[in-house]
Amino acid sequence: MDSTAPQSPAGLSTTPSWLLNQAATHAARLLSEGFAAHDLRGYHYRLLATLAEEGPASQADLGRRCGIDRSDVVAVINDLAGRGLVVRAPDPADRRRNVISATVAGVDEARRMGDTVERAQRDLLAPLSTTEREQLTRLLTRLVRHHSGH
Amino acid sequence: MDSTAPQSPAGLSTTPSWLLNQAATHAARLLSEGFAAHDLRGYHYRLLATLAEEGPASQADLGRRCGIDRSDVVAVINDLAGRGLVVRAPDPADRRRNVISATVAGVDEARRMGDTVERAQRDLLAPLSTTEREQLTRLLTRLVRHHSGH
DNA sequence: ACACCAACGTTGGTGTCGCCAACGTAGCAC
DNA sequence: GTGCTACGTTGGCGACACCAACGTTGGTGT
Numbered sequence: 308m309d310s311t312a313p314q315s316p317a318g319l320s321t322t323p324s325w326l327l328n329q330a331a332t333h334a335a336r337l338l339s340e341g342f343a344a345h346d347l348r349g350y351h352y353r354l355l356a357t358l359a360e361e362g363p364a365s366q367a368d369l370g371r372r373c374g375i376d377r378s379d380v381v382a383v384i385n386d387l388a389g390r391g392l393v394v395r396a397p398d399p400a401d402r403r404r405n406v407i408s409a410t411v412a413g414v415d416e417a418r419r420m421g422d423t424v425e426r427a428q429r430d431l432l433a434p435l436s437t438t439e440r441e442q443l444t445r446l447l448t449r450l451v452r453h454h455s456g457h
Numbered sequence: 458m459d460s461t462a463p464q465s466p467a468g469l470s471t472t473p474s475w476l477l478n479q480a481a482t483h484a485a486r487l488l489s490e491g492f493a494a495h496d497l498r499g500y501h502y503r504l505l506a507t508l509a510e511e512g513p514a515s516q517a518d519l520g521r522r523c524g525i526d527r528s529d530v531v532a533v534i535n536d537l538a539g540r541g542l543v544v545r546a547p548d549p550a551d552r553r554r555n556v557i558s559a560t561v562a563g564v565d566e567a568r569r570m571g572d573t574v575e576r577a578q579r580d581l582l583a584p585l586s587t588t589e590r591e592q593l594t595r596l597l598t599r600l601v602r603h604h605s606g607h
Numbered sequence: 608a609c610a611c612c613a614a615c616g617t618t619g620g621t622g623t624c625g626c627c628a629a630c631g632t633a634g635c636a637c
Numbered sequence: 638g639t640g641c642t643a644c645g646t647t648g649g650c651g652a653c654a655c656c657a658a659c660g661t662t663g664g665t666g667t
Contacts, residue, residue, distance in 0.1 A: 318506070318510055319503065319506060319507070319523075320598075321594070322574060322578055323484070323578055323581060323582060323590070323593060323594055323597070324481075324484040324485070324487070324488055324574070324577060324578060324581055326594060326597035326598060326601055327477065327480050327481040327484045327597060328481050328484065328485065329524070329597075329601045329605070330477050330481070330597050330600045330601050330604075331474075331477040331478050331480070331481035331482075332481075332624090332625080333600070333601065333604040333605070334473070334474040334477045334478065335474070335478065335652090335653095336625095337474070338474055339652080348651090348652065348653090349652075349653080350652085350653080353469065356468070356469060357469070360468055365615080365616095366615080366616065367614075367615060367616080373469075374479070374654090375653090375654085376653095376654065376655060376656085377615080377616070377617085378616085378617070378618075378619085378620095378655085378656085379653080379654080379655085380616090381616065381617060381618085382617095401614095401615085401662080401663070402615095402661080402662060402663085403614065403615040403616075403661065403662045403663070404614090404615065404616085404662095405615085405616070424472060424474070427474060428472055428473055428474060431473060431474055431600070431604075432473060432600075433603065434599050434600060434602075434603035435596065435599065435600065439596055439599075440473070442592060442596060443473060443593070443596045443597075443600075444471070444473055444476060446585065446589055446592060446593045446596075447473070447476035447477060447479075447480050447593075448470075448476060449584050449585065449589075450480045450483070450581070450582075450584060450585065450593075451476055451479045451480050451483065452584075453583065453584035454480075454483040454581075455479070455483070482653090482654080485623085485624090485654095486654095489623080498622090498623070498624090499623075499624080500623085500624080515644080515645095516644080516645065517643075517644060517645080524625090525624090525625085526624095526625065526626060526627085527644080527645070527646085528626085528627085528645085528646070528647075528648085528649095529624080529625080529626085530645090531645065531646055531647085532646095551633080551634070551643095551644085552632085552633060552634085552644095553632070553633045553634065553643065553644040553645075554633095554643090554644065554645085555644085555645070
């Protein structure tokens, strides 16, 4: 009556939102375990990777691109700047803005974290074939696109 | 330079873990908006629905089945009991346990919330065809099964 | 020139979810 | 009886997503 089966919430386990939640939870766990080795979190990676790939940007812009609230960007940039991975400079063209740039060390860390993320993807998608991975990515992309278009 | 495009974090938008996270976030938002009308949250639904579908169970058992920590179950059951949706009774066969049962009102609320959840699923999967929905469910199920088999 | 509104960075919250440590109580195996 | 385990409960923590408000700055309309 009390086996060690921790799963299957009855009819819940068939609802897509439940499955999405569970899958995302597992993915987040894999990622955060990887990030722990860098002593950073998901927010750090999103911002740092975006900076490394797309070049300097204002905090508000970064937040928009990464789906992170302006107010949350502040603290994370503070942290990244404190580690020398990022530089915060006032925008001479618009004194409301700060221009955030990844330092050399920042770009380096972004690359290393990228490797960590790649490893997590492989672990995450381990049970799926290449074709299935593409299917999943395509379906999720459609979903996300539809719902982020407001 | 500052269009109202809040998305596409560069190379991030192609990683499955990012897509899963985004999709799950949208799903959670849809669900929680629906739950708000019942003045309840996701935890409440999971427990209540499980009780309504599978009958009475101990708190620890419920937690295991729903993927909710024992300590979190306590507060939610308190809340549900305070609303008369659930009854907490000591288990005569094992005095460590509490037997939680859904009341008539609880089963009723579970049904109503089930409708809300169904509506959320439809909104969530709106951009996908029936075949694609089945594909997605199948792929996610495989993923979750693989990773919850520890 | 002035008033007005929008955007920026920042502070300081809120809520949900997932998890962990510790305690006292109760059952079970040896 | 001595241990080990499970139970419910309390109280905490961290990550993430979000919101309200403020002072500052830019841009617009008049």
